[in-house]
Amino acid sequence: MIAILLSTYNGARFLPEQLESFERQTDDAWRIVWRDDGSTDDTRSIMAAFAARIGDHRCRETASSGTHLGAAQSFLSLLPEAADADAVAFADQDDVWLPDKLARARDALKAAGNQAMLYCARQYLVDEHLQGHNLSILPGDKPGFPASLTQNIVHGNTMVMNRAAADLVARIPGPPGTVHDWWSYIVITACGGLVVIDPKPVVLYRQHRANLIGSPPSTLARAVAALRRGPGIFMTMMRRHVTQLAAHTEYLTDQARADIARIGDGLRGGVAPRSRALRCPGLKRQTELENMLFRLWFMIG
Incomplete structure (x- = not known):
């Protein structure tokens, strides 16, 4: 059922x-x-x-x-x-x-x-x-x-x-x-x-x-919509998502636990830990344009 x-x-x-x-x-x-x-x-x-x-x-x-x-x-x-x-x-x-x-x-x-x-x-x-x-x-x-x-x-x-x-x-x-x-x-x-x-x-x-x-009709429209919203809402939600997962690591895979620790350090730290976090394999968005925007927001947000 x-x-x-x-x-x-x-x-x-x-x-x-x-x-x-x-x-x-x-x-x-x-x-x-x-x-x-x-x-x-x-x-x-x-x-x-x-x-x-x-x-x-x-x-x-x-x-x-x-x-x-x-x-x-x-x-x-x-x-x-x-x-x-x-x-x-x-x-x-x-x-x-x-x-x-x-x-x-x-x-x-x-x-x-x-x-x-x-x-x-x-x-x-x-x-x-x-x-x-x-x-x-x-x-x-x-x-x-x-x-x-x-x-x-x-x-x-x-x-x-x-x-x-x-x-x-x-x-x-x-x-x-x-x-x-x-x-x-x-x-x-x-x-x-x-x-x-x-x-x-x-x-x-x-x-x-x-x-x-709603749903954007193209990847370009999706990127433009993200640009208009700015980094504030996105980075706030990323912090909340990471914090919540960090509080329930008993359910995560070993790799996910390591990724969460590394990304959490980046979100709490300066340029060096943020750069290390961005080197986590797979931490990226779908298109190059969107990924460039994400990396910028992660470094400054």
């Missing part, structure tokens, strides 16, 4: 289409575990009607509904609620899943056996009317650690984690300000898990004004 983890917040406008897309899945061995993050529109009544139609055993609201946690912590708080599921899939309220999304994820996860694995895929970037169908960026370099500290290349609305991966993420709380998909990617790679990126798109990802993050 795959648990679909759905966090809702004032999503009444697009939520019905997403719920319909769940029902169109060719793999129907799923159930929804959801919490509302403090909606003031008709979101909760839409969910209640849906649960009444398909059955409470297939659509369960958590007791923590109503308190506003923010998207990332709301999603992460759902992980312990699905501890009996074979796999968990994060679901945004405003997207539309293509019919084979869960089936492709389940097939990919079978290859992991008992090893932790995170599956994610490309998306079709569409407008609020589901028009456009531009493909999201396919990463050139393989996902891994410590590259995961520098850049999130997994799409949370396509993610499915097997039981071992979900348990790892549930054990290490995400720091304040993190994003649930990025934190999952960091934890799983730091703990020696696998990440597979399906080149086939499995989600219609709405791009609209209320998007929490």
Whole structure:
């Protein structure tokens, strides 16, 4: 059974289409575990009607509904609620899943056996009317650690984690300000898990004004967006991610522990320790332009 983890917040406008897309899945061995993050529109009544139609055993609201946690912590708080599921899939309220999304994820996860694995895929970037169908960026370099500290290349609305991966993420709380998909990617790679990126798109990802993050249409646009944001937010989150991993080293691989120690020394030190940290194999972003920007920010931030 795959648990679909759905966090809702004032999503009444697009939520019905997403719920319909769940029902169109060719793999129907799923159930929804959801919490509302403090909606003031008709979101909760839409969910209640849906649960009444398909059955409470297939659509369960958590007791923590109503308190506003923010998207990332709301999603992460759902992980312990699905501890009996074979796999968990994060679901945004405003997207539309293509019919084979869960089936492709389940097939990919079978290859992991008992090893932790995170599956994610490309998306079709569409407008609020589901028009456009531009493909999201396919990463050139393989996902891994410590590259995961520098850049999130997994799409949370396509993610499915097997039981071992979900348990790892549930054990290490995400720091304040993190994003649930990025934190999952960091934890799983730091703990020696696998990440597979399906080149086939499995989600219609709405791009609209209320998007929490959105997706850039090209690597150049991604670099320009990072440049506009500046180093402050990025370096703050890198410090928080490194500090949180350093507090839970019992779960990390030996290499990840060594990398975290070296990167932590760099973040706390001057030019020499920062230069040593940047020599950690794999501590880089996807493109040369982005990597130049990252190295500059790491040295001065």
